[in-house]
Amino acid sequence: MKPRRGVRPAWQEPPHPLTSTAKAVAIVVVIALVAVPFLVVVSTSLASPADVVANGGWVIWPEHPSFAAYSQILAGGVVSRATLVSAGVTIVGTACSLTATVLLAYALSRPKVFGGKPITLLVLFTFLFPPGIIPAYLVVKQTGLLDSYAALIAPVLVNTFNLVVMRGFFQSVPAELYEAARLDGASEWAMLSRITIPLSRAVLAVVGLFYAVSYWNSWFNALLYIDTPTRWPLQLVLRTYVLAGGQIADPSTSEAGLLSAPQTVQMAVVVLATIPIVLVYPFLQRFFVKGVLSGAIKS
């Protein structure tokens, strides 16, 4: 394939060969710094336990690749359960968050809505003064959500940044469209569903993906609010068994546990927790540069 070269502006002197080399080296180093850790983790998870042990805990390339570690963690033990919990919380949470955010952002984007100004100010104030961990914990306790999946969703239902971005985008929908719809007798609901939402697909996608990523990545709220380990999401399981060095105690896979070195299993958990992010990343990336950031910089 022919690489498309951009054009150097006329006023710029041709780059010194030394500068070009330095730039090339810098770029290779930057890419390696990001990519190599992922490569090592994936390779280690795929390597045979014996190779990993022989090499001192890691490999850069699996000589005898096998999926033993993955079949072990996906065989229905702690990790499988936690993956389901994470997936469930992510899907339900994203749906709830997106609904609440769209509805509030739409209402606040309508000019002269009843109470619009004070509500917007109250919402923005939470940016400046977020509540601390202790009061947040006590509120969850008071509302009786402790140790329930709802505690992983309700306390983070609306993200103010996402709300502001979405409201800004909704405000840019031409007022004439609403005016015309109103003359045709359309309700606010009809305007939201037939005008605003179809025109805002990009921002809805970005905000939805942001919510999904943050639900998938969240572990601290689970540590704070969920006492029952069987209700833990994957990230908290990863933190407890991999980072804190606990063993994945699991009677159903103990036999396989003997066959496989823990390091390959641990790295397989890391990969499992990363995969969804890497999968949605291309979609995220396609939207966020133009969609979200244009709005964010303006506001």
Added chain:
Amino acid sequence: MSLRARPVTAQPRAARPTRAGVPPAPEATPRGRWHRRWRRDWILLAFMVPGLLYYAIFQYGALFGSSLAFLDYVPFLGLGGSRWIGLQNFQRLFDDPDFWHAALNTLEISLLQLVFFFPAPLALAMLLHSLTHTRLKRFVQSVVYLPHFISWVIVVALFQQMLGATGVLNGVLADTGLHTVQILGNPDAFKPMVVAQVIWKDTGWGTIIFLAALAQVDEQLYEAVAIDGAGALRRFWHVTLPAIRPVIVLLLILRLGDILSVGFEQILLQRDAVGPGAAEIIDTFVYFHGIGSGDFGYAAAAGLFKGVIGVILVYCANKVSHRLGESGVYR
């Protein structure tokens, strides 16, 4: 369902009967106007309900719950029943060397981040901006944004695998016959380590705002000074830097307001490996005193103190930036 309420129509539903039995002109009284607005907007208010409930309960409920910093809080008695002790929690806090130690750690890490992490995205953005090869530029951008979306749990796991005792770095050092180094779990290396992790995770993401600013610099200015014989360095100093200064000031203000927050999740994950001496920050201090020891009032006092300082810092930084002729965060 909710058509816009028209002032007076023949429909009985729209012409809402008043006590006198006569539909008043809607604009006549404040009450009438209020009614009209309510009828027009009630569905929008209904749209707001889920979001506003969230803000009322989990933001403002928790904000007012911060008042427990002034209580001798006993969970059994609750907020209403616990004894009001005024500023005693704060007094105890200011006399607590552990708290000041945590505050100092926080400031040290913040300062390290300001010096080493803050300029990193600008440098990388300059590098990316100078690439004329569009596809290469896009590719590098995709790669460097990715770590931002990876959770801290995974980032710490990656760092363990790379720099831990049995990690890649020490493996390579041992293979080449060099001394191995203890980076993770070493209290002396903890703070630089934390900053390195932030640099790894968020430098790429941070370039976005600088790239947007760099793209908006007027090309003609570059052309003009280049004709006047300015080299790359002078062009940077006299054109690029002034053009992106508002963005830099804005980010600095935001950073200053957040100077007491230095990656709570990140540090909580690694605190136990090095102990509180090197790794206790204000947020972990709050967490361990409140959730760990159940000393809720005391921990809430520490959290509230941090929040108030943050607001004051943002306010001051904003004032200063107005003095310097920048627009700052808000007016």
